[in-house]
Amino acid sequence: MPDREADPMPTPPPVPEGVVWVDHPLVQHKLSVIRRKDTVTGEFRRLVREVAMLVAYEVLRDAPLEEVEIETPLTTCRAPMLAGKKLCLVSVLRAGNGLLDGMLELVPAARIGHVGLYRDHDTLQAVPYFLKLPNDIGERMAIVLDPMLATGNSAVAAIDRVKQAGCTDIRYLCLLAAPEGLATVRAAHPDVPIFTAGIDQGLNAQGYIMPGLGDAGDRLFGTK
Numbered sequence: 306m307p308d309r310e311a312d313p314m315p316t317p318p319p320v321p322e323g324v325v326w327v328d329h330p331l332v333q334h335k336l337s338v339i340r341r342k343d344t345v346t347g348e349f350r351r352l353v354r355e356v357a358m359l360v361a362y363e364v365l366r367d368a369p370l371e372e373v374e375i376e377t378p379l380t381t382c383r384a385p386m387l388a389g390k391k392l393c394l395v396s397v398l399r400a401g402n403g404l405l406d407g408m409l410e411l412v413p414a415a416r417i418g419h420v421g422l423y424r425d426h427d428t429l430q431a432v433p434y435f436l437k438l439p440n441d442i443g444e445r446m447a448i449v450l451d452p453m454l455a456t457g458n459s460a461v462a463a464i465d466r467v468k469q470a471g472c473t474d475i476r477y478l479c480l481l482a483a484p485e486g487l488a489t490v491r492a493a494h495p496d497v498p499i500f501t502a503g504i505d506q507g508l509n510a511q512g513y514i515m516p517g518l519g520d521a522g523d524r525l526f527g528t529k
Protein backbone atom coordinates (compact mmCIF):
# COMPACT_ATOMS: atom_id res chain seq x y z
CA MET A 306 0.00 0.00 0.00
CA PRO A 307 1.30 3.53 -0.76
CA ASP A 308 2.08 5.47 2.45
CA ARG A 309 -0.12 8.42 1.42
CA GLU A 310 -3.16 9.02 -0.70
CA ALA A 311 -2.46 10.03 -4.28
CA ASP A 312 -2.98 13.66 -5.28
CA PRO A 313 -6.16 14.25 -7.31
CA MET A 314 -5.72 13.90 -11.06
CA PRO A 315 -4.23 17.22 -12.24
CA THR A 316 -5.88 19.17 -15.01
CA PRO A 317 -3.79 18.61 -18.15
CA PRO A 318 -1.77 21.69 -19.16
CA PRO A 319 -3.09 23.61 -22.20
CA VAL A 320 -2.39 22.03 -25.57
CA PRO A 321 -0.01 24.33 -27.50
CA GLU A 322 -0.51 25.20 -31.14
CA GLY A 323 0.84 22.50 -33.42
CA VAL A 324 0.31 19.78 -30.81
CA VAL A 325 -2.41 17.13 -31.06
CA TRP A 326 -3.37 15.46 -27.79
CA VAL A 327 -5.18 12.20 -28.57
CA ASP A 328 -7.66 12.20 -25.68
CA HIS A 329 -9.77 9.25 -26.84
CA PRO A 330 -11.00 7.26 -23.78
CA LEU A 331 -9.38 4.03 -25.03
CA VAL A 332 -6.02 5.76 -25.35
CA GLN A 333 -6.35 7.38 -21.92
CA HIS A 334 -7.28 4.06 -20.28
CA LYS A 335 -4.37 2.21 -21.86
CA LEU A 336 -1.98 5.02 -20.96
CA SER A 337 -2.98 4.79 -17.29
CA VAL A 338 -2.21 1.06 -17.27
CA ILE A 339 1.12 1.75 -18.97
CA ARG A 340 1.98 4.26 -16.23
CA ARG A 341 1.40 1.80 -13.36
CA LYS A 342 4.65 0.56 -11.85
CA ASP A 343 3.16 -2.94 -11.47
CA THR A 344 2.53 -3.33 -15.21
CA VAL A 345 4.92 -6.08 -16.28
CA THR A 346 7.20 -5.91 -19.33
CA GLY A 347 5.04 -7.98 -21.71
CA GLU A 348 1.88 -6.04 -20.96
CA PHE A 349 3.74 -2.72 -21.06
CA ARG A 350 5.10 -3.56 -24.52
CA ARG A 351 1.70 -4.72 -25.82
CA LEU A 352 -0.05 -1.58 -24.59
CA VAL A 353 2.61 0.72 -26.02
CA ARG A 354 2.12 -1.01 -29.37
CA GLU A 355 -1.66 -0.51 -29.15
CA VAL A 356 -1.42 3.16 -28.16
CA ALA A 357 1.06 3.77 -30.98
CA MET A 358 -1.45 2.35 -33.40
CA LEU A 359 -4.30 4.50 -32.08
CA VAL A 360 -2.23 7.70 -32.10
CA ALA A 361 -1.04 6.84 -35.61
CA TYR A 362 -4.62 7.18 -36.88
CA GLU A 363 -4.47 10.85 -35.93
CA VAL A 364 -0.98 11.33 -37.34
CA LEU A 365 -2.16 10.07 -40.71
CA ARG A 366 -5.58 11.74 -40.71
CA ASP A 367 -4.54 14.15 -43.50
CA ALA A 368 -2.41 11.69 -45.46
CA PRO A 369 -2.96 12.45 -49.17
CA LEU A 370 -5.17 10.10 -51.18
CA GLU A 371 -5.38 9.51 -54.91
CA GLU A 372 -8.08 7.83 -56.94
CA VAL A 373 -7.07 4.61 -58.62
CA GLU A 374 -9.01 2.16 -60.71
CA ILE A 375 -9.78 -1.13 -58.97
CA GLU A 376 -11.75 -4.23 -59.81
CA THR A 377 -14.24 -5.53 -57.26
CA PRO A 378 -15.75 -9.02 -57.78
CA LEU A 379 -18.69 -7.20 -59.46
CA THR A 380 -17.34 -4.27 -61.42
CA THR A 381 -14.58 -1.78 -62.02
CA CYS A 382 -14.58 1.49 -60.11
CA ARG A 383 -12.35 4.31 -58.97
CA ALA A 384 -11.42 4.24 -55.28
CA PRO A 385 -9.14 6.22 -52.95
CA MET A 386 -5.74 4.87 -51.95
CA LEU A 387 -2.78 6.46 -50.18
CA ALA A 388 -0.79 8.60 -52.61
CA GLY A 389 2.93 9.02 -53.02
CA LYS A 390 5.89 7.05 -51.77
CA LYS A 391 5.59 4.83 -48.70
CA LEU A 392 6.17 6.80 -45.55
CA CYS A 393 9.24 6.46 -43.39
CA LEU A 394 9.12 5.68 -39.67
CA VAL A 395 12.16 7.01 -37.83
CA SER A 396 12.80 5.32 -34.50
CA VAL A 397 14.86 7.21 -31.95
CA LEU A 398 16.87 4.43 -30.31
CA ARG A 399 16.18 2.66 -28.27
CA ALA A 400 12.74 3.37 -26.86
CA GLY A 401 11.35 4.45 -30.25
CA ASN A 402 11.47 0.79 -31.28
CA GLY A 403 8.60 0.16 -28.86
CA LEU A 404 6.34 2.32 -31.05
CA LEU A 405 7.46 0.75 -34.34
CA ASP A 406 5.48 -2.49 -34.08
CA GLY A 407 2.13 -0.74 -33.63
CA MET A 408 2.86 1.63 -36.50
CA LEU A 409 3.89 -1.24 -38.77
CA GLU A 410 0.59 -3.03 -38.18
CA LEU A 411 -1.11 -0.02 -39.77
CA VAL A 412 1.46 0.77 -42.44
CA PRO A 413 3.33 -2.52 -43.03
CA ALA A 414 5.20 -1.30 -46.11
CA ALA A 415 6.70 1.76 -44.40
CA ARG A 416 10.45 2.29 -44.64
CA ILE A 417 12.31 2.46 -41.35
CA GLY A 418 15.13 4.75 -40.28
CA HIS A 419 17.04 4.77 -37.00
CA VAL A 420 18.56 7.67 -35.10
CA GLY A 421 20.78 6.71 -32.16
CA LEU A 422 20.92 9.33 -29.43
CA TYR A 423 21.61 8.90 -25.77
CA ARG A 424 20.97 11.38 -23.05
CA ASP A 425 24.00 12.64 -21.13
CA HIS A 426 22.74 12.27 -17.55
CA ASP A 427 24.64 15.34 -16.32
CA THR A 428 23.87 17.85 -19.08
CA LEU A 429 20.61 16.20 -20.31
CA GLN A 430 21.90 16.94 -23.84
CA ALA A 431 21.39 14.44 -26.69
CA VAL A 432 24.60 12.74 -27.84
CA PRO A 433 24.41 11.16 -31.36
CA TYR A 434 25.93 7.70 -31.98
CA PHE A 435 24.05 6.19 -34.94
CA LEU A 436 22.15 7.31 -38.06
CA LYS A 437 20.64 5.26 -40.88
CA LEU A 438 17.86 6.70 -43.01
CA PRO A 439 16.50 5.73 -46.45
CA ASN A 440 18.41 7.56 -49.22
CA ASP A 441 15.19 8.95 -50.66
CA ILE A 442 13.70 10.17 -47.38
CA GLY A 443 13.39 13.60 -49.03
CA GLU A 444 10.54 12.20 -51.14
CA ARG A 445 8.68 10.69 -48.20
CA MET A 446 6.66 11.73 -45.17
CA ALA A 447 8.64 10.85 -42.02
CA ILE A 448 7.17 10.11 -38.61
CA VAL A 449 9.75 10.40 -35.84
CA LEU A 450 8.98 8.01 -32.97
CA ASP A 451 10.08 8.36 -29.36
CA PRO A 452 7.78 7.53 -26.44
CA MET A 453 8.96 10.26 -24.05
CA LEU A 454 9.20 13.93 -25.03
CA ALA A 455 10.96 15.23 -21.90
CA THR A 456 13.44 18.12 -22.30
CA GLY A 457 12.96 18.04 -26.07
CA ASN A 458 16.72 17.93 -26.71
CA SER A 459 16.69 14.44 -28.28
CA ALA A 460 13.60 15.24 -30.31
CA VAL A 461 15.18 18.42 -31.73
CA ALA A 462 18.42 16.54 -32.52
CA ALA A 463 16.51 13.68 -34.21
CA ILE A 464 14.38 16.06 -36.30
CA ASP A 465 17.53 18.05 -37.23
CA ARG A 466 19.04 14.89 -38.70
CA VAL A 467 15.92 13.94 -40.63
CA LYS A 468 15.81 17.47 -42.08
CA GLN A 469 19.54 17.38 -42.91
CA ALA A 470 18.78 14.21 -44.92
CA GLY A 471 16.37 16.26 -47.05
CA CYS A 472 12.96 15.45 -45.56
CA THR A 473 10.45 18.30 -45.51
CA ASP A 474 7.28 16.53 -44.30
CA ILE A 475 7.93 15.44 -40.73
CA ARG A 476 5.61 14.56 -37.85
CA TYR A 477 6.57 13.58 -34.32
CA LEU A 478 4.77 10.89 -32.31
CA CYS A 479 5.21 10.24 -28.58
CA LEU A 480 3.28 8.67 -25.72
CA LEU A 481 3.90 11.32 -23.10
CA ALA A 482 5.12 14.89 -23.38
CA ALA A 483 6.23 17.45 -20.81
CA PRO A 484 5.29 21.10 -21.48
CA GLU A 485 9.01 21.98 -21.52
CA GLY A 486 9.68 19.46 -24.30
CA LEU A 487 6.70 20.61 -26.33
CA ALA A 488 7.89 24.23 -26.12
CA THR A 489 11.47 23.32 -27.08
CA VAL A 490 10.47 21.28 -30.13
CA ARG A 491 7.85 23.76 -31.31
CA ALA A 492 10.40 26.62 -31.04
CA ALA A 493 13.12 24.72 -32.95
CA HIS A 494 10.83 23.06 -35.51
CA PRO A 495 7.54 24.96 -35.82
CA ASP A 496 6.77 23.08 -39.05
CA VAL A 497 6.69 19.69 -37.27
CA PRO A 498 3.36 18.78 -35.66
CA ILE A 499 3.54 16.73 -32.47
CA PHE A 500 1.07 13.95 -31.63
CA THR A 501 0.90 12.66 -28.07
CA ALA A 502 -1.31 10.46 -25.92
CA GLY A 503 -0.64 12.56 -22.81
CA ILE A 504 0.70 15.89 -21.61
CA ASP A 505 2.10 15.69 -18.08
CA GLN A 506 2.90 18.31 -15.46
CA GLY A 507 6.64 18.77 -15.98
CA LEU A 508 10.11 17.33 -15.36
CA ASN A 509 11.86 16.35 -12.14
CA ALA A 510 15.49 17.29 -11.38
CA GLN A 511 16.74 14.25 -13.33
CA GLY A 512 14.75 15.24 -16.41
CA TYR A 513 12.08 12.55 -15.99
CA ILE A 514 8.50 13.34 -16.93
CA MET A 515 6.22 13.63 -13.85
CA PRO A 516 4.08 11.73 -13.00
CA GLY A 517 5.23 9.91 -16.15
CA LEU A 518 5.84 6.21 -16.46
CA GLY A 519 9.53 5.90 -15.54
CA ASP A 520 12.24 4.96 -18.01
CA ALA A 521 10.43 3.87 -21.17
CA GLY A 522 13.43 1.96 -22.57
CA ASP A 523 13.99 -0.03 -19.38
CA ARG A 524 10.30 -0.83 -19.09
CA LEU A 525 9.98 -1.86 -22.75
CA PHE A 526 13.05 -4.05 -22.78
CA GLY A 527 13.06 -5.26 -19.17
CA THR A 528 16.53 -3.92 -18.53
CA LYS A 529 16.06 -2.84 -14.94
Ligand code: URA
Pocket residue numbers: 400453455512513514515517518519520521522
Ligand atom coordinates in the same frame (compact mmCIF):
# COMPACT_ATOMS: atom_id res chain seq x y z
N1 URA B 1 12.95 9.25 -20.90
C1 URA B 1 12.21 8.31 -20.24
O1 URA B 1 12.31 7.12 -20.54
N2 URA B 1 11.38 8.72 -19.27
C2 URA B 1 11.24 10.01 -18.91
O2 URA B 1 10.44 10.30 -18.02
C3 URA B 1 12.01 10.98 -19.61
C4 URA B 1 12.86 10.57 -20.60
